[in-house]
Amino acid sequence: MTASNPFLSDSHRGYEWPVHQSLTQGSLPAVGTLKRTIRKLLQASNPTPSTPSTPFSPLKLTENGKTCILFWAKKLIVKLRNHTHVDLTDRAFSPSARVDLKGSSCSEEKAILSLRFGDVADLKGLVISFLLSNTYYESTAQSWFSLDSVHILYNRTKEASFNATQIYAPAVSSYHCQHISSLHKYDTLLEPSSHGDDSLLWHITFIDFQIQAFNVEGGRFSPASDCASFFTPAILMGLLMSLILLLVLAYALHMVLHLKSIEQLDEHRPAVYLESEAESEPGDKGHAGQ
Structure with a gap:
């Protein structure tokens, strides 16, 4: 104008x-x-x-x-x-x-x-x-x-x-x-x-x-x-911190589940070992008799 x-x-x-x-x-x-x-x-x-x-x-x-x-x-x-x-x-x-x-x-x-x-x-x-x-x-x-x-x-x-x-x-x-x-x-x-x-x-x-x-x-x-604005610096910082905490929580849950699986594996190992050992004993005795 x-x-x-x-x-x-x-x-x-x-x-x-x-x-x-x-x-x-x-x-x-x-x-x-x-x-x-x-x-x-x-x-x-x-x-x-x-x-x-x-x-x-x-x-x-x-x-x-x-x-x-x-x-x-x-x-x-x-x-x-x-x-x-x-x-x-x-x-x-x-x-x-x-x-x-x-x-x-x-x-x-x-x-x-x-x-x-x-x-x-x-x-x-x-x-x-x-x-x-x-x-x-x-x-x-x-x-x-x-x-x-x-x-x-x-x-x-x-x-x-x-x-x-x-x-x-x-x-x-x-x-x-x-x-x-x-x-x-x-x-x-x-x-x-x-x-x-x-x-x-x-x-x-x-x-x-x-x-x-x-x-x-x-x-x-x-x-x-x-x-x-919806995405103010404070809100963006809050979202970033929430994301970091979520990743930490996910990693912690993953480690807990991994430890549980290791414990379950350790519990079954002795039973498997004894069973295989018991199966091998008759054969061992037969070889010894010969």
Whole structure:
């Protein structure tokens, strides 16, 4: 989408709307049937509450008297490498928050959430923007929304852009993830968009992240589709240890059965020896008489 898009604010003009890497028009989202089933099972067994149980309420964008975007995070931290480290949580979500949502907008297909923090530390005019899209897929007979990219604008003219990967959910749900970050230790769901801007100099992290930009009802989050993967490192380690213990148990059972067979063989050996010895005695006596 070019700069002529009516949803782009002045701060976003001059670059194209990024194409989400894992979603293409008319195709399935980049998630298999198994992964979608696991996500639904996780949602059913441990649903994310529709309203976060924290002191701060979700950030709301309202248009025409109706809430169209909800956003919340337990922690929102940005860091300019080897320089500025800023916790923006209070500025974004506290009752006395000074964040400005100017430039945000929403429709049935596109949404922009623009958080204008003003001057923070030595960063002038800090703005964090989320670009989201909503697409209908015939193969699943439902719409899916995705977070396409996150942008950091600072010092009036400088920008760092991050492409979002695998951040999507059914449009009737909200999306929740324990960590959304550009750091490798958090699976890097936000990747620097290019080497030409300042994105490589920045790290951005959201803890307990939740967002919904479409089909918001009653000003509350819908039940969340969670990013939790079935095969987490802890689960994989547990499966590996279980396999090792199973192999040890199988080897131990094999050795026990082998020892029992040896014992049974030893018990029968004396009887066989005596019987053969008894059969050979008459012959031996006959030879002795001759």
